[in-house]
Amino acid sequence: MKSIPNPLFLALCCCSFTINTFHVLGEISPQPQPLSYVLSCGGNDGTDSDGRKWIPDQKFLSSSGKKDSTEAATAQFQDPLLPSLVPYMNARIFRSPSTSYKFPVVSESRLWLRLHFYPATYNNLDPFSSYFSVVANGVTLLKNFSAAITAKALTQAYILREFSLMPIGTGDLNVTIAPSKESFGFINGIEVIPMPDIFHQPAAFVGYGDQTLDLRSSALQTMFRLNVGGQFIAPNNDSGLTRAWYDDMPYLFGSAIGVTSQADKKLNIEYKADVTEDIAPLDVYRTARTMGPDSNVNKKYNLTWIFEVDANFTYVVRLHFCEYLLPRVNERVFDIFINNQTAQPAADVIAWSGGKGIPFYKDYAAYVTDGQGADKMWVALHPSESMKPEVYDAILNGLELFKVNDTNQNLAGPNPVPSEMLTNAEAEEKQFTPSGSKVGTLIGGVAGGVASCAIVVALVVFVKKKQRNDGSSKTINPLPVYGSSHSGKSGTTGKPHGGSHLMNLAAGLCRHFSLSDIKSGTKNFNESHVIGVGGFGKVYKGTIDGGTKVAIKRSNPSSEQGVHEFQTEIEMLSKLRHRHLVSLIGFCEEDGEMILVYDYMANGTLREHLYHTNKPPLSWKQRLEICIGAARGLHYLHTGARHTIIHRDVKTTNILLDENWVAKVSDFGLSKTGSTLDETHVSTMVKGSFGYLDPEYFRRQQLTEKSDIYSFGVVLFEVLCARPVLDSSLPKEQVSLADYAQHCQRKGTLHQIIDPHIKEKINPECLKIYAEVAGKCLSDQGIDRPSIGDVLWNLEFCLQLQENPGGVQVAEDKANDAYDTHTATISIDEEMANKEVGSNRMNPVFSMLVDAKGR
Known part of the structure; x- marks a missing residue:
């Protein structure tokens, strides 16, 4: 498999x-x-x-x-x-x-x-x-x-x-x-x-006439469970049966993926006959994927899903239907194909279920044999032209795939084989890593919890099937996880090798600490000094040079997790110095330890001042200043360094605050560097944090600066609303902050979700511009998102409006041009532009407002 x-x-x-x-x-x-x-x-x-x-x-x-x-x-x-x-x-x-x-x-x-x-x-x-x-x-x-x-x-x-x-x-x-x-x-x-007994009806055996498969005496393995056309359904929303239903997008074949829809809230979808909530929750039947509105186009393609399976087993495909758009028989009729065989001609959901808004399901069994392409299960829908329906279309609401035990009471298949991309990436990793260094094989994970960050870094793994024109497919595994039973150590003497790659890399740019220095500064890694725990390991508050406070991030000594991020962090931060980037003081690579030493950030992460905290809420002015500082740090990465640097993990736990509340961007373990400033993208495996990840990056596996812009847009709404970017306890439409904030913007109800601590204290014009900037950052296409410089200029203008609303004059020919959504900006003083913004990237559209009084 x-x-x-x-x-x-x-x-x-x-x-x-x-x-x-x-x-x-x-x-x-x-x-x-x-x-x-x-x-x-x-x-x-x-x-x-x-x-x-x-x-x-x-x-x-x-x-x-x-x-x-x-x-x-x-x-x-x-x-x-x-x-x-x-x-x-x-x-x-x-x-x-x-x-x-x-x-x-x-x-x-x-x-x-x-x-x-x-x-x-x-x-x-x-x-x-x-x-x-x-x-x-x-x-x-x-x-x-x-x-x-x-x-x-x-x-x-x-x-x-x-x-x-x-x-x-x-x-x-x-x-x-x-x-x-x-x-x-x-x-x-x-x-x-x-x-409950959800397999009480026999499944029609595809390709064997009227034969059926009785599942009551079979053991089954759940292979796939998809909410077709809808979003993820958490187990606690599955009527007590604790099943999880997933998005079907990664399994769609080809570029013709149809359209998705959702039932009108006024339509009462209700169970009848043998279909109950045990079969599937109502949320599955409230969304669907259809082929589209153009019958002529629909006649020329199949709506197809493809799944990787084990050969020499029988599989049961359960298809869930609910026709909530069309009310009559023979309006939408289609054929169902499984592994290129007709499983059901002339499927008419209304005729099956008895009416509009009534759930129904069908089970089909198919045997997968050895041979070319035998490790795949295809499910396809095509309009039934022979029935001459009113519309040439097909519909599907949910899909489940189960493996059935064979005659030897066996469900076991072979261990999966890593993809070609994963194998090549592992080879490149080994070639890149010098022998004798702890920076060896990557088992998985990203560096978590810089300074006082106490929240574990989370990654989302998105997988998408890429198809060739000849119909064959290639599996893309965006996020590799490597493993090995051995890794190089620094030796047994307690000193690094003289030819250490890291020593050469960071020479003259950051310090190399001995392990004894680190132990002394943390009182031998005393647990009372722990200020955070992440995927990389623990973060300690320590001292160096007789009293200077530092944050010391130590990997788990028995783990090889995060070694690639360890090296990337040193490569990036040893060469970067900016007021709004966290400063790497040095590192230790000795006796198998991987330790990074940073400036100590007394006020921790931005997130721990927004929600789920007993700390006093930040004022709106403080929040604006922190966002501006983070934007300046990102602007330096995108435009101020020798090569464009894409952070790739922008989020509120990676924005740290020093004792003066100055924001500093941190955690560069996932960062990528472009070879030139004009490079349009970096082809790379998808990494990032769930809730912040750019959807275009996921779809194309092509990383651009605009991926950071999307993540920063989520941060802006997180700062405004003071709630998690993902909250499974909320109604489905509110789970994702990015989606819900955009929905509220479109409906004109954004004010309803603003943090009550600041809601009445925001200047209306300031809020208008801030929200429009944040919303534009979340545009689905990167080309529609502003640059980080444009975002920074608008945030600066928001702060001026908040502090001195009467002192900002707006040119009469201006506001409707910016973003086409009445977004206004401010020209930055030349000295500031040269120092922190980078005038070489200035867009004339964003220089229409002048602060008559200055700041």
Whole structure:
């Protein structure tokens, strides 16, 4: 199987949504109640980031040997992609198959079995030497499985596998982790949850006439679960069944992707007959993807999705339909094709469901055999021209794909193979890295928590299929995760090698500290000095040179995480000096340590002064000044350095504040440098933080300066509204701050979401310009976004309007020109332009306003 990520893993690495369940459902009563288990393997009682309770696994272990052949272990590093410490930072290690999990079950229903794996280093065991099988009541779920190889190929930090098991009745569910020869197995979390019978209807077997497949006696693995035409649906919005539904965009084939729509809020969509909320939540049926309004165009193409699967298995494709646009039979009729075979001619959703706004679903089974292209499952829709419908179109609301066990009660497929891009990137990484240096193989993650940042850096992994004109496909894995069991050390003497690449790189630009200096300044890394924890490691408050306060960022000594970011940070910051960039004082690379030393930022990160804090709220003037400072830092990166530098991770936790509230941009571990100032883009793998990531960068994998502009636009709204950029507790349309702020702008209701602490204190004209600048930064196309210089000039003007609204004169021929949205700007004084803005990039459109009094 190749390397397109299973959507069960995709959103779980980009954000903190997890499956919400309870470890005990049911109380003592005369009638047996279904039992549910949520186990933290190798751990203690704990609560994850969603408030879900996990219980220890010891009492569910049953050994057939003289002694328990398992051990509890703790991961030696924390990947920033982990949504929670529980259950992933603890594991149960298995040395032999003599010990199994035994779960008492009192239920006539099927069971969800969810397995969680985080392939980290436990007890100094190399995760890449771990191979094992998982068997549940005679059904082989995984065989010779390598969680490390799978995570590497799929560019994920951890793996979640979901299975639907046949009813047991009253008895035990036995789950065995069986290590391969001379290897070991491990698991971090297990969920056993009763589920309703959602497979009670047989599936039509494609290509075999009237034959059907009865699923009631089969075990299944969930491969894909998509909300077609809609957004991600979190598990806690799935009617209690704790399923996650993902965006279908990454699986669409070709450039003809149709159009998406949403049901009118006045339309009452309701379940009838056999379709209930157990089949899918109503949110799935409220959105859809259709082919478009032009029937002539629709006749010439198929609306197609493509999925990577394992050969020699039967798969069930479940298609969810709800016709909420057209009310009558034969208005929209289409054919359904699965793997180039007709699965359903003349599909008419109204005829199936009985009316408008009524959900319906259909199951189709198809067998995937060996052969060229056999590792793919194609689903295509095409207008049924023979039926002569009123419109030539097709519609789909949701899609699920399940693997069915074979005749040997097996569901296991081979470990995935890394993509060609990932393999080439790894080779380049090894070639780039000098031997003998700690800067070696990258396992994954980005440097997190500079200075007092206490929030872990989060990455979103976006995966998009790129198609060739000949119809073949190539898998793009934007975010590589490398792994190796060895890395070079600096030697055993406590001193770096004389030929150290970093020593040569930073010579004369920043200091090299000895490990003894660092230990002395942190009192031997005393925990009382910790001011932040990130994916790279811990951040300590320390002193150097007899009392100078510094922030010391230390990688986990047992981890190879973030080594590429470590080198990038030194490369960038050792050459950059600017009032609004955090200053790198030096580094330490000794005895396997990776340590960076920065100026100490007394007031921490911008985010910790906006929300989820007990600190006094910032005034609107303070917020404007901080945004202006951050914009100046970004402007220097884009225009003031020798080559254009794209930060690639602009967010409020990477804007630090010193004791005088001066803003400084930090964390350059993901930054990219263009070879010339005129370079239009850098082709690169997608990295960034969920909620801030430029959608155009995701689609094209081409990084430009305008990607930073999009992220900064999100920051501007975050500063204005003082709420998280992603908040899953809000209604679906409000989860993303970027989307919701734009929606409110269009509706003229932006004032309703402004931070109440500053809402009544903002000058209306200042707010108007600020909001328009922020909104323009979030334009879908980079070409429509302003430059950072234009953003800076407008923010400067906003501050002048706020401080002295009567002292700014507006030229009569001006305001409607800027941005075409009445945005006004101010000319910057020449000295300021030369020093901080860069007059070589000045746009004459943005020099129409003059401050008569100055500042």
